[in-house]
Amino acid sequence: MQFTGRRRKLTVHPQNELYGHCLQLYGQPPLENISLSEFETFAVERLKLLKTVENLGVSFVKMSEQYSKKLHAEISGLNFPFRPEKRRKDHISHFILRLAYCQTEDLRRWFIQQEMDLFRHRFTDLLPKDLLSMYHFTRISSRYWKRLMLISTFALVQVPFQDALDLVRTRKVFLQGGYAYIPHQDIVTIVLNDFRTRLSKALALTARSLPAVQSDERLQPLLNHLSHAYVGQDYSIQKNIGKVSLEQIDALSAKSFPLCMRQLHKALRDSHHLRHGGRMQYGLFLKGIGLTLEQALQFWRSEFIRGKVDADKFDKAYAYSIRHMFGKEGKRTDYTPYSCMKVILSNPPSQGDYHGCPFRHSDPELLKQKLQSYKLSPSGIIQILDLVKGMHYQLACQKYFELTHNIEDAGFSLNHPNQYFMESQKLLSGGKDIKKEVEMPQKVQENAAANGAITLFTSENLINFQT
């Protein structure tokens, strides 16, 4: 690790040559020094961008005009437009996120999907003349571009037919002398396939070199947090504290709780107990909907003593952890309720657990039975199961929302259980403006919790960033 002083130094390529074209394939990692704060900022901003890509892809048909317009706006809004200065950010942030997202199959899949969608959007934005300049730059690294021809404003790429099999098989392309001549708009599928294969291989390689990177203590916590990062509202500060009474919870669990919390609540009522994972997930959720510490203590206590736990044991063993959740013990960090991503990706449930995301972690057959017992329509259940099969767990939950609230379109993009609750309550109370202001953390607070937000590095040390 080299410490070279405060200023950034560009080591190898002059910037305009490296970023001379507007769309990059991320073939080569950046070879410069950046500050830790820039490292983190870039990473968080790209993560926001990718999450936006994901959300837009859920709310609109991909590549439709609406989708493209919105994504275009978001990209500039998040400071990632095509201008040369920003391409450097694009380049570096991509590689930082590779570090964070290479570790598990789920993370890799998510990352590749969003990067591909982003790439596809940018690619189709390219004018033929930009394609030409991109070709010149990538010619050395990409074996695809045998020849790029420009016929007035219509671009064709000549590739060996073996590289365009899908187009050949269906006779969707002109062939001559063993080459396929692909019109600009069809090139994207081929380039995307190539992009996906390369990125997939690169992530596998990155995962192998990760231990070396993780041994740097400045990076390791950041990278861990990035992969579980939730960058929306964290529902940690509620102005409607105390507005929910304990008697309401049973009814609320059927009406306004997402399936995961409904499941946890039922398990708690049935067995008068929940294990740690369940207590954390459900307990924090309840905090998020407005339970006070006193209410929470009463709630858990009354339930647990109906089980095998007597009052004393509860006060000794469990009360402490509840107070801990509210930031009244130990480090006094005020933990934030788990986002969907966190519920889906971390701490999968094992035998005897009821936490996690039912759409992700339940056996589809059992899930189906449960939905049937909740009197959901058969066609609705089929739709949910299809989404589950396609691994769109949050969309499945959204569908569950729509079915249980009897509406066509949820009108929001689900990514947090407390968001589900909030939206449900909004809907059920006739959309009245409920006076809870949830603060949006612009930058991360210094007392942010380990499970939801990103810790800020205030140090000014420099690192030499290489993959």
Next chain:
Amino acid sequence: MSTSDYDPACLPDLLPLYYRRLFPFSQYYRWLSYGGVTKNYFLNREFSFTLKDDIYVRYQSFSTQNELEKEMQKMNPYKIDIGAVYSHRPSQHNTVKSGTFQALEKELVFDIDMTDYDDVRSCCSAADICSKCWTLMTIAIRILDRALRDDFGFQHLLWVYSGRRGVHCWVCDEAARKLSVAARSAVAEYLSLVKGGEETVKKVVLSDPIHPFISQSLSVVERYFPQYALVGQDLLSSKESVDKVLSLLPEDILCHSLHDLLNLYQTEKNPLKRWDKLKAVVHHKRATSKKGGQYFEKEIMLQYCYPRLDVNVSKGVNHLLKSPFSVHPKTGRISVPIDLRNLDKFDPFEVPTISLICEELDKPRAGEEEEDDTKDKENETDPGERRKIRDYKRTSLAKYIKMFDQFLDAMARSRKGEMLKKSDLQKEF
């Protein structure tokens, strides 16, 4: 009479003669070695033999031409198939760790079988062929040969008569031999227009835009259609055949013009004119029809004439296919190369049988002996080899082996050209 009355029972006597004195081993070896560019290419090639009494042996492999000769002369196979070049010697495949024995390369092959056209030919069926339906093979060869050369850029194609009812194409370019399963399947699908089995009535459906490949193929079909289909196959000459053609028309056009069309074969005697009338009637009705029928005449022609290939034969890298110059046990005919320069003149019934060429062996042609003696002294060939070369040359097999030689020469020239190009790039001298 060139058949010389082949009798399958004589095969056990004829085969030893064929393999000892006529089979072109040196050309065969030359072919499958491909210039020795890749090490062990011949060594790792799989052959399979079908012996007397239908005994089938796979994973035969040989390290030299001599070994191949000796083995074939010993086993006298009734049928010979060629498979892929594997990662290891096929004869030792059992000793290789499971999973590592893999088919690596093979020629891209196509098999056109006349039985696949049974639903559209009226002259013959099943294994029978005649000069009338043979035109289908001519059409197939023209269309596929052009496409494989012009569209896919392949250059070294060996078309071979299968010996009974079809033709095979061996695409021997290096690029072709290295194709993956997916690529082979894509090529085969690109070339396929007739889709559907027993249950499908309408097997060809065209839609806009018409790919240039289809237009090119259509121009070949259109050339042969009148004589082959309308005259030769008596299309539109009976109620049944008219019904069959009509069944390919779109419903709504059919309803409106049924009466006119059904009387076609009665009111018009000339089959060519019948077709014109059919087209005219449908065109007229089509103006008022809402959907489809835009390319009906092209679709009909293609369904009756376009090549039908078995994708599965072409797809597999390890697929075994009948070897050129092998004998067809049922007909006795040798699988000989087809000369595309004289394609229209090719007659499958003139292809030499094993009995014919064995007979021709014993009948020396006049003046031949002296001529060959002088040649031998010039080329310094030994008597044994001389006799062998003389042998096939005096039979009807000669011209086919010459064709094969020319094919191999072209590949050799091509390889030389490639090497020169490579060394130029590397600036070697």
